[in-house]
Amino acid sequence: MHDGKNALITGGTRGIGLAVAVELAEEGAAVALNYRSDSAQAEEAVSMIEAKGGRALSMQADITEPKEIKRMFTEVREQLGSLDYFISNAVSGVLGPAERIGRFGWKRTMETNARAFMLCVQQGLKVFNPEGGSIVALSSVGSRRVLPGYAGVGASKAALEALVRYFGRELAPRGINVNAVSGGPVETRSLDYFPEKDEIIDDWVGKTPAGRLGRPEDIARVVSFLLSDKAAWIRGQTITADGGMTL
Numbered sequence: 001m002h003d004g005k006n007a008l009i010t011g012g013t014r015g016i017g018l019a020v021a022v023e024l025a026e027e028g029a030a031v032a033l034n035y036r037s038d039s040a041q042a043e044e045a046v047s048m049i050e051a052k053g054g055r056a057l058s059m060q061a062d063i064t065e066p067k068e069i070k071r072m073f074t075e076v077r078e079q080l081g082s083l084d085y086f087i088s089n090a091v092s093g094v095l096g097p098a099e100r101i102g103r104f105g106w107k108r109t110m111e112t113n114a115r116a117f118m119l120c121v122q123q124g125l126k127v128f129n130p131e132g133g134s135i136v137a138l139s140s141v142g143s144r145r146v147l148p149g150y151a152g153v154g155a156s157k158a159a160l161e162a163l164v165r166y167f168g169r170e171l172a173p174r175g176i177n178v179n180a181v182s183g184g185p186v187e188t189r190s191l192d193y194f195p196e197k198d199e200i201i202d203d204w205v206g207k208t209p210a211g212r213l214g215r216p217e218d219i220a221r222v223v224s225f226l227l228s229d230k231a232a233w234i235r236g237q238t239i240t241a242d243g244g245m246t247l
Contacts, residue, residue: 001228003028003084006080008072010034010120011090013045016138016214019023019216020087021045021225025054032076033058034090063090063116064108073123082129085227088137091153091190098151106152113156118163125174129171130166132175134227137164138219139182139238141246148200157182161238168236179226179234184242186214210237210243 007024011017012033021031025030030051033056035042042058049056056080061072076083092112094105124135142150143157161180168178185204205212222241225231240246 001010001027001224001230002085004034005029005084005227006076006082006129007085007087007169008032008034008076008083008124008229009087009089010116011036012037012087013042013058015052015190016183016186016216017087017089018045019220020089021056021221022049022054023217024085024227025049026052026198027224028055029085030055030080032056032080034061034063034072036060036062036090040163059080060242062094063120064111066119068107069116069119069123073120073127076124077127083124083127084129086124086128086133086135087223087227088120088135090116091138092154093156095149095153096151097149101152106236109152109156112157113153114159114163117160117215121167121171121178122156125171125176127176128176132177134231135167135176135178136223136226137180138223139164139180141182141242143182143238145246148185154168164238165236171185172235177226177232177234178236179231180238181219181226182238182240182242183219184208184214184240184245186216186219188216189219204245208243208245209247212243214243 013035048057061068093109139157142154164180
């Protein structure tokens with residue numbers, strides 16, 4: 001489904017980002033995995049994909065820094081020639097009550113989860129395939145629902161979804177489709193940062209008709225579909241994939 005396509009995934013060396021990379025590589029795409037600091041993990045992710053017969057490369061950049069975003073997309077042009085898919089997956093943020101969110105935590109959260117998406121799309125347009133392509137941003141049900149201690153990240157994800165709508169409208173004439181996937185709780189290391197993690201997970205599982213938390217590959221399959229031509233009639237939308245938890 002993705003033969004001959006080139007994809008860039010921010011935060012692509014672990015968790016959902018890596019699952020997306022594996023899914024796309026198995027479908028024939030070349031995948032560039034962005035990471036911020038853990039080069040050993042990046043090398044391991046690239047090796048794993050290559051061992052399965054896929055094509056992968058790593059790209060270091062702190063996406064809170066505009067200059068590094070610009071450098072990353074210059075590297076995309078040099079290494080891949082052009083881009084067909086951009087997946088905004090990297091996430092950061094502070095957890096805790098809204099009344100305790102400080103200036104630094106708010107700044108870091110918004111810069112990583114919302115501003116970086118906007119800047120990456122702006123730079124990505126310079127290297128996108130002239131025939132068009134697809135963009136998918138990873139959001140969270142915390143953008144619309146209240147999750148424990150999630151005010152800062154939830155607000156940043158709400159901003160992200162608004163940008164998806166605007167870009168979905170503005171980029172359609174260029175042949176670029178833009179959507180988001182709003183995942184429920186997924187079994188990744190990010191759950192370790194939640195206070196009273198075990199109790200919260202039990203509550204989430206109890207509310208989920210599917211009877212379990214999501215897995216990275218559950219989200220990756222939805223992303224893969226939205227990137228494909230089969231999703232051409234879905235524009236500027238946020239698709240919820242949470243096993244029914246928010247029902």
